[in-house]
Amino acid sequence: MGALYVVPTPIGNLSDVSPRVRETLASCDIVACEDTRVGGKLLALLGMKKPMVPYHEHNKKQCGAELLRRITEGANCAIITDAGTPAISDPGEDLVRLCHENGVTVIPLAGPCAAVTAVSASGINCRRFCFEGFLPENKNERLARLREIARDERATVFYAPPHDLLRVLDSVRTMFGDRRATLCKELTKLNEKVEYSALSALYERVAAEENVRGEYVLVVEGYTANDADMFWHSLTVEEHVAHYMNEGLSKMDAMKAAASDRNVGKGEIYKIMNKKE
16 A cells, blocks of 8 residues: 655745755656646656546545555555645645545655645734634635634734735734734745735735735734723624624624623623614
C-alpha cells in the first residue's frame, strides 16, 4: 500500500519550497491538485513532470475514490493546493479523511500557510486564536456567523478575496466593535503589505482604494472587557435593534443580535420592542 503526502506549496515566493517538498514531489507517483494548470506550472518551475489528477470541490467524491484505489494498489500520492497548506479551506480535508478511514498512512509536510504567516506578523495577542477562513458572501449569513464569535476571547483569523474585502471589514467592525486588527496583503509576494490599526481605520483606507487587488488575511484581536464600551452602549434598545435591521438583518435576528450584545435574554428585548408597537 502507498501513502498520501500532504504537501504545502509557496503562497507567493518560490524560495519557500523546502528540500523535503522537492524530494517528496519527485518521489511520488501521482500529484492531486485543485487546478492542474497551477500545479503543473509549479512542477515545471521545479524541473519536474508528474502525472497530475484534478481534485476539487466538484469532483472530490469520484476522484477521491479513484485516488484511494490507486494508493491502496501501491501508488504514493501527493496532494497540493494552489497556494499554501492543503486541507485548510479547501477540499483536501475530504481526501485526508478518506485515507484515514481506509487505513492509508497520511504523511504531512511542514510549510507555508497564509494564516500562520499572518498571525506571526500581526502583533495581535495570538497565544490562542480561531481560524475562520472565508466568511459567507451572503450578508445575513456573514453577520450571523460573526455574531456567534463576537465574544470569543481568542484572536480570529479571516481570509478575504479582494472583491469582498470591504464588506468583510464592514461586517467585522459592525459585530466586533472597533478592535485592533492587522490586515495582510499578498504575503511573501512583491506587493506584500502588513497594516496594523483599528478596524475603522483599515475600513476607511480600503474604502479609499480605487481598485482592490490581491489576497488578504485579517487578524482581529479577541473580545475583552473593554469591548463593553462598544458602539451600542449609548443606544436605546429600539435604536440598537434598528441598527442591525439597517445592516440587513431581519427584525427577529436584529433582536437576537441586540440581546447577545447586551448579554441579556432574548425575551427582555422582545418585551421592550413589543411595548413600543
